[in-house]
Amino acid sequence: MNIYRYEENPLITPEDVKPHHDDFEVIGAFNAGVTIYKDEVIMLLRVAERPITKDTNKVMAPIYNHESDELEIIELDKSNPVFDFSDSRTIREKGKLDSFVYLTSLSYLRIARSKDGHQFTVDPEPFIYPSNKLERFGIEDPRITKIGDTYYIYFSACSEVGVGESLVSTKDWETVTYHGMIFAPENKDVLIFPEQINGKYYALHRPVPKSTGSPEVWIAESDNLLYWGNHKHLIGLRTGMWDDGRIGGGAVPIKTDKGWLELYHGASKDNKYCMGAVLLDLNEPSKVIARSSEPLVKPETDYEINGFFGNVVFSCGAIVEGDIVKMYYGVADTSMACAELSLSEILDSLNYENFFGQ
Amino acid sequence: MNIYRYEENPLITPEDVKPHHDDFEVIGAFNAGVTIYKDEVIMLLRVAERPITKDTNKVMAPIYNHESDELEIIELDKSNPVFDFSDSRTIREKGKLDSFVYLTSLSYLRIARSKDGHQFTVDPEPFIYPSNKLERFGIEDPRITKIGDTYYIYFSACSEVGVGESLVSTKDWETVTYHGMIFAPENKDVLIFPEQINGKYYALHRPVPKSTGSPEVWIAESDNLLYWGNHKHLIGLRTGMWDDGRIGGGAVPIKTDKGWLELYHGASKDNKYCMGAVLLDLNEPSKVIARSSEPLVKPETDYEINGFFGNVVFSCGAIVEGDIVKMYYGVADTSMACAELSLSEILDSLNYENFFGQ
Numbered sequence: 001m002n003i004y005r006y007e008e009n010p011l012i013t014p015e016d017v018k019p020h021h022d023d024f025e026v027i028g029a030f031n032a033g034v035t036i037y038k039d040e041v042i043m044l045l046r047v048a049e050r051p052i053t054k055d056t057n058k059v060m061a062p063i064y065n066h067e068s069d070e071l072e073i074i075e076l077d078k079s080n081p082v083f084d085f086s087d088s089r090t091i092r093e094k095g096k097l098d099s100f101v102y103l104t105s106l107s108y109l110r111i112a113r114s115k116d117g118h119q120f121t122v123d124p125e126p127f128i129y130p131s132n133k134l135e136r137f138g139i140e141d142p143r144i145t146k147i148g149d150t151y152y153i154y155f156s157a158c159s160e161v162g163v164g165e166s167l168v169s170t171k172d173w174e175t176v177t178y179h180g181m182i183f184a185p186e187n188k189d190v191l192i193f194p195e196q197i198n199g200k201y202y203a204l205h206r207p208v209p210k211s212t213g214s215p216e217v218w219i220a221e222s223d224n225l226l227y228w229g230n231h232k233h234l235i236g237l238r239t240g241m242w243d244d245g246r247i248g249g250g251a252v253p254i255k256t257d258k259g260w261l262e263l264y265h266g267a268s269k270d271n272k273y274c275m276g277a278v279l280l281d282l283n284e285p286s287k288v289i290a291r292s293s294e295p296l297v298k299p300e301t302d303y304e305i306n307g308f309f310g311n312v313v314f315s316c317g318a319i320v321e322g323d324i325v326k327m328y329y330g331v332a333d334t335s336m337a338c339a340e341l342s343l344s345e346i347l348d349s350l351n352y353e354n355f356f357g358q
Numbered sequence: 359m360n361i362y363r364y365e366e367n368p369l370i371t372p373e374d375v376k377p378h379h380d381d382f383e384v385i386g387a388f389n390a391g392v393t394i395y396k397d398e399v400i401m402l403l404r405v406a407e408r409p410i411t412k413d414t415n416k417v418m419a420p421i422y423n424h425e426s427d428e429l430e431i432i433e434l435d436k437s438n439p440v441f442d443f444s445d446s447r448t449i450r451e452k453g454k455l456d457s458f459v460y461l462t463s464l465s466y467l468r469i470a471r472s473k474d475g476h477q478f479t480v481d482p483e484p485f486i487y488p489s490n491k492l493e494r495f496g497i498e499d500p501r502i503t504k505i506g507d508t509y510y511i512y513f514s515a516c517s518e519v520g521v522g523e524s525l526v527s528t529k530d531w532e533t534v535t536y537h538g539m540i541f542a543p544e545n546k547d548v549l550i551f552p553e554q555i556n557g558k559y560y561a562l563h564r565p566v567p568k569s570t571g572s573p574e575v576w577i578a579e580s581d582n583l584l585y586w587g588n589h590k591h592l593i594g595l596r597t598g599m600w601d602d603g604r605i606g607g608g609a610v611p612i613k614t615d616k617g618w619l620e621l622y623h624g625a626s627k628d629n630k631y632c633m634g635a636v637l638l639d640l641n642e643p644s645k646v647i648a649r650s651s652e653p654l655v656k657p658e659t660d661y662e663i664n665g666f667f668g669n670v671v672f673s674c675g676a677i678v679e680g681d682i683v684k685m686y687y688g689v690a691d692t693s694m695a696c697a698e699l700s701l702s703e704i705l706d707s708l709n710y711e712n713f714f715g716q
Contacts, residue, residue, distance in 0.1 A: 162571030180587065180589065181588065183589075186568050208567070210457060210568040211457050211458060212459070212495075213521075227580050227582075227587040229584045231540070236519065
């Protein structure tokens with residue numbers, strides 16, 4: 001697999017983003033949804049900000065108060081016997097390390113624009129900012145599907161009541177229409193296919209069940225993009241392989257002669273996030289045709305290995321031009337990068353026979 | 359609150375149900391959906407069966423093989439160091455007691471019929487039996503909403519990939535149409551409102567998120583009953599009260615002058631399941647008007663306190679005649695019972711001002 005990582009990588013780093021909040025620092029500008037609007041590449045960045053503190057004994061959690069429309073900050077002492085602070089991203093209760101109580105940063109969505117796909121300029125203000133009860137902990141990891149002249153933007157909405165996936169739409173990247181939460185908690189990594197298939201819309205999604213089951217990829221159908229059903233389990237974790245910890249859709253599915261190509265992320269049990277691919281039937285996308293035995297892209301460069309949460313490559317969007325897949329991807333939960341891959345090489349690399357556990 | 363428990367309680371016990379499988383025993387006939395068809399009360403029982411074993415060192419897990427359409431039995435020795443057998447309902451992995459690996463019984467749905475609502479006769483065969491990959495661990499806790507001349511039956515579909523909520527429909531209680539999974543894992547306790555409100559169908563549902571959030575009641579909308587969206591958090595757990603462990607909808611919402619009355623179950627942290635009520639706005643059912651401060655019905659009788667999993671009253675359906683609410687309910691995860699309550703007394707008992715945590 002030939003991978004051409006851009007020389008300019010990382011394309012956007014936290015230093016390129018002015019904090020939206022006074023006395024906050026930007027710690028991440030990553031996991032961007034990607035599309036083209038007019039003659040520009042748009043990266044819709046997930047920007048994560050946290051309160052600046054000089055007291056290393058304190059950990060703070062910013063929370064959007066939907067009633068007052070203001071940010072509140074919860075401050076905890078690291079000596080607090082109730083909580084565990086070992087994961088820099090979250091505050092967890094001791095003895096319940098599978099779940100979190102607070103996030104240590106607040107994420108929102110901000111546009112970066114580029115004429116050439118290499119040099120980006122970040123907008124001075126947020127594009128989509130938390131605005132309701134389901135977004136009190138922030139909004140994360142957008143994807144963008146263009147259907148007709150409408151851009152559908154969907155993202156994880158995080159709050160005390162769970163993490164689900166909400167939908168907004170825009171035609172002009174100025175006015176935004178809210179459509180509410182389309183996948184109830186716990187769900188992330190939704191990808192809406194860019195066209196109807198046999199009269200139905202389809203979406204990949206990634207529930208995280210608690211009582212039984214794993215973070216795996218499902219597929220659902222809709223007739224209006226707002227309401228979803230006929231949920232089917234699509235692909236699972238594969239024991240002992242690169243994607244045996246958690247998986248989730250990445251870029252919007254790419255239509256090819258051989259099927260719908262989905263670039264997805266898989267994490268190992270020790271949280272190394274790689275990108276691979278799965279190929280779905282063109283007419284019946286709940287049918288799996290092939291899957292990557294090995295990752296297409298894994299963390300190798302310094303900016304992929306080191307960061308706020310290292311060893312992560314995580315794509316939320318790609319732009320396809322002929323045989324070239326320009327995969328934009330978040331690195332180390334910190335910055336954005338881009339790599340070009342060959343579509344035909346990806347398709348040739350897949351395992352069409354024995355891809356295990358679907 | 360006056361509660362008239364039927365003298366015949368429990369109305370159906372496991373002894374009244376002939377096992378569907380050779381060498382199996384029925385351990386539960388409970389949590390029935392309830393409706394009226396022609397001149398009969400129908401209880402659609404959840405029947406739980408397990409393999410008979412005389413070896414007290416063994417625990418068995420029956421699994422429906424969707425490829426061969428046959429039951430398989432996994433047999434584990436209680437000395438197996440990987441698993442925990444302390445919950446009679448499930449087999450769990452040691453160190454992961456928040457989740458399960460197998461269930462110790464297989465549930466399916468079976469009809470019990472009655473002319474008077476007191477004396478029931480159980481059909482000789484299952485009505486709905488597991489039939490696909492999402493039902494390998496069984497199907498549970500049905501609810502029935504009649505809209506027009508169609509009965510919509512929905513239930514928890516359990517398998518290794520999670521527990522979600524699937525929908526079937528029937529007009530004649532003989533022919534069944536499958537509509538797939540309508541709420542993806544993890545979800546249970548779905549209740550579809552019996553009529554459209556301002557042109558939309560509504561449903562209560564109960565996600566169980568893993569990373570953050572609790573088992574609480576949400577509301578969703580639909581325009582065709584198959585596809586659902588605009589998910590909103592409706593009511594939560596209440597610390598220190600009878601419903602501080604988990605909650606979920608019970609009976610199909612009852613239309614009253616004051617609002618939609620939902621009989622819901624609440625469990626305390628030590629797994630005592632009671633029934634209470636919440637009142638929702640007639641025109642905007644995502645708006646909570648009032649809620650029970652104390653349970654309406656709590657486990658008190660021998661058949662409610664003792665059983666396969668004791669201290670449980672759990673309703674999946676009620677029949678309303680004037681001011682009388684005939685609440686059918688599962689007891690102790692074992693049998694079925696019925697109690698009559700006064701609709702106006704229930705409405706009067708609710709807390710309209712200070713019902714906490716919504």
